[in-house]
Amino acid sequence: MNLHIDTQVASASEALPTDDEVERWVAAALAAADYARPHAEISLRIVDEPESQSLNRDYRGKDQPTNVLSFPADLPPELDLPLLGDLVICAPVVAREAQEQGKNPTAHWAHMLVHGTLHLLGYDHIDDAEAELMESLETRILTRLHYPAPYGHEEPQNDR
Template sequence: MRAPPPALRLSVQFASAAHRAELPRHRLARWVRAALRAGPAEPGLRDAASPDAAAEITLRFVTADEGRELNRSYRGKDYATNVLTFDYQPWPPAADIVLCDAVVAREAAEQGKPLQAHYAHMVLHGVLHAMGWDHENEADAERMEAAERELLRTLGFADPYA
């Protein structure tokens, strides 16, 4: 039987209020908790952690300018990206997850997806990264995408890769 996810300490920051009304705290917390159920990429980390430790996640919604600056400063890429994860501890995760509202909205429109569905996917994606999941090689990408599909399905969202 899989252990329950850790308690969650969630901070939500809106540097950009573009989608604030569509992203109430309870909805964001539900998405983060869903991702936590997947657990760390290395399952042994869950067993080694204190059962009383809590996940500490900050979700920060930013403008394209801030997203571009962060991506340039930390990844050397001069463009705004949909989600950046600054992970400090994989389990229980401690991370700052930055979502760029303009990029998420543009991608949702281009992909013909509801904005909520794409935000849910990007939040899950960021939290999975915080727990050590990655998509740098084909096998890891397939594993991470399968987890995202299953988590989104449990939340009532369609397969984002279909």
């Protein structure tokens, strides 16, 4: 598979994943979700809390920063472009969640990239059946990447 990730860093955070890590995590999500096309393209923007809060307020009606926002591409089929969409990840929120939840920061970054990528592919967690399917797939992907299962006893995340 030919995967292209256009990464923009608009964050002062220094503890960010490498391009290789991001590509590995996104590729694992695409493979596990049986993404069959030969090419995939994602735009990733890593931001700080003010931008995350602004986007979350404008697009989801929630006036607070969030860990990951997914914006699936809504292209007409006749264009036949490999663009899956945009991911916006708030570095300070990811770092804070990892600390509060006692998670390895790298493992939590992996989870956010996998989670967001699955949203770009149409997975969701609005109802219980969808949540169970998505969380099961996330767990399988992350454990195959040698990270702990992301959903221990905590509640599923309500981001998108």
